[in-house]
Structure formats: C-alpha cells, structure tokens
Amino acid sequence: MSGFDLGRLGYLGLLLAVLVIWMFVQHRGQLAKSLQQLAAWGLIFVAVLAAIGLWEDIRHTVMPQQAVFAEAGRVELPRAPDGHYYVTLDINAVPVRFVVDTGATGMVLTREDASRAGLHPEDLIFHGQAMTANGAVMTAPVRLDSVGLGPFEDRGVRAFVNGGEMGQSLLGMSYLQRFDRLEISGGRMVLERG
Incomplete structure (x- = not known):
C-alpha cells in the first residue's frame, strides 16, 4: 500500500470515527437502538464494497x-x-x-x-x-x-x-x-x- 492509499484510509477512518461519535452523542439515551443502526449501516457499507470489488466476476457470470x-x-x-x-x-x-x-x-x-x-x-x-x-x-x-x-x-x-x-x-x-x-x-x- 502506498503512502497515498494509507492517507486515504486514515481519512476515511477519521471520518467514520467522527460519524460514530456524533451518533452516540445525538442518541445517548437510546444506546441499543444506535448500535443496531450502526451495525446495519456497517453491513450496508461492507456489501457495497464487496459488490464493487467483485463487479467484474459478477458481470462475467451474468452476461452470456x-x-x-x-x-x-x-x-x-x-x-x-x-x-x-x-x-x-x-x-x-x-x-x-x-x-x-x-x-x-x-x-x-x-x-x-x-x-x-x-x-x-x-x-x-x-x-x-x-x-x-x-x-x-x-x-x-x-x-x-x-x-x-x-x-x-x-x-x-x-x-x-x-x-x-x-x-x-x-x-x-x-x-x-x-x-x-x-x-x-x-x-x-x-x-x-x-
């Protein structure tokens, strides 16, 4: 991984941390519900990354x-x-x-x-x-x-x-x-x- 990739990864990690902290601050009284929502968004994020990474394989499988x-x-x-x-x-x-x-x-x-x-x-x-x-x-x-x-x-x-x-x-x-x-x-x- 290049220095540029590490910088981008660090920026995304910082952005994610800020969003998680903001969510906990906004929903202090509803911690369980906030964790459920966070898990759901995390799964959506992982699914999108997987689809992008596997797009060529999916396209070749679906297309005749x-x-x-x-x-x-x-x-x-x-x-x-x-x-x-x-x-x-x-x-x-x-x-x-x-x-x-x-x-x-x-x-x-x-x-x-x-x-x-x-x-x-x-x-x-x-x-x-x-x-x-x-x-x-x-x-x-x-x-x-x-x-x-x-x-x-x-x-x-x-x-x-x-x-x-x-x-x-x-x-x-x-x-x-x-x-x-x-x-x-x-x-x-x-x-x-x-």
Missing part, C-alpha cells in the same frame, strides 16, 4: 459468453443486452474483443488493441481513409499473423488500425465471409465452417 463447438465447427455468439453481438478473437495470440458488424467491410482494430497484439501504432502508416457514422477517419492497413476463434485459425488476415477514437474493435464481413454459414436466430449469431 460465446460458445465454441469445435467438433461441429460452430461458434455461437449470444446477443448482448445492448443488442449487439460480441466475439473474442485471438489476434497474434492475444485475446481481443470485437463488436460484430455485418454492415462493415473490414476488420478494424483500435489503437489500444493493435498495440496489445504487437502492432505498434507509431510504426504504422495511416494513409487510408474510412467513412464512419462520425465522419472520415484515417486508417493504417495491416496484415495479422494469426487470427483464432475456437478451432479456427487464419493466417495473414488483412485488417486496419483506426487512426481516430474508437471504443471497440470492429469485426466486419472481410473476416465473417470466411465462414460457410452465418445465421442470426433466437438471440444468437451462429458461425459455422466446414
């Missing part, structure tokens, strides 16, 4: 995940609560989460995802241009050494790195057309390859 059926050559992607389909691909052996966009032509990586996959944006040449809902953005063409999805692995896949701001990497038809079948039914996107 992609399912890979290697024997059948099939991948199923559940529709997320926001209505989109998301898939995690291994780009150069690094997991990267994409939003699936059947209306997009290419595979587009954010600068952050490209950097994690070993493509350093400062070494790329942003000479291409793409039209987005937010207007034109500069792009850099790249060739990905490997793209993996469950049992499927492709080599030398063409993609682009977005030169502008983009919240999520985008998976377009240039990759999706590698599958023999793409079907959306019952809140699931099914990708199959023979």
Whole structure:
C-alpha cells in the first residue's frame, strides 16, 4: 500500500470515527437502538464494497459468453443486452474483443488493441481513409499473423488500425465471409465452417 492509499484510509477512518461519535452523542439515551443502526449501516457499507470489488466476476457470470463447438465447427455468439453481438478473437495470440458488424467491410482494430497484439501504432502508416457514422477517419492497413476463434485459425488476415477514437474493435464481413454459414436466430449469431 502506498503512502497515498494509507492517507486515504486514515481519512476515511477519521471520518467514520467522527460519524460514530456524533451518533452516540445525538442518541445517548437510546444506546441499543444506535448500535443496531450502526451495525446495519456497517453491513450496508461492507456489501457495497464487496459488490464493487467483485463487479467484474459478477458481470462475467451474468452476461452470456460465446460458445465454441469445435467438433461441429460452430461458434455461437449470444446477443448482448445492448443488442449487439460480441466475439473474442485471438489476434497474434492475444485475446481481443470485437463488436460484430455485418454492415462493415473490414476488420478494424483500435489503437489500444493493435498495440496489445504487437502492432505498434507509431510504426504504422495511416494513409487510408474510412467513412464512419462520425465522419472520415484515417486508417493504417495491416496484415495479422494469426487470427483464432475456437478451432479456427487464419493466417495473414488483412485488417486496419483506426487512426481516430474508437471504443471497440470492429469485426466486419472481410473476416465473417470466411465462414460457410452465418445465421442470426433466437438471440444468437451462429458461425459455422466446414
């Protein structure tokens, strides 16, 4: 723990002590009731801290995940609560989460995802241009050494790195057309390859 964290912890402890003392002073005649209220607020505080600390685990448990059926050559992607389909691909052996966009032509990586996959944006040449809902953005063409999805692995896949701001990497038809079948039914996107 750093000195800054210890200072924050000390400040919170002092604040809690002041609140407890104020509560006892205000309710001197009703000590038992005050202790009950203090215990209830303490439990609420601990529950909130636990929920914040475990939020990532809770979110991954509640949200449906992609399912890979290697024997059948099939991948199923559940529709997320926001209505989109998301898939995690291994780009150069690094997991990267994409939003699936059947209306997009290419595979587009954010600068952050490209950097994690070993493509350093400062070494790329942003000479291409793409039209987005937010207007034109500069792009850099790249060739990905490997793209993996469950049992499927492709080599030398063409993609682009977005030169502008983009919240999520985008998976377009240039990759999706590698599958023999793409079907959306019952809140699931099914990708199959023979």
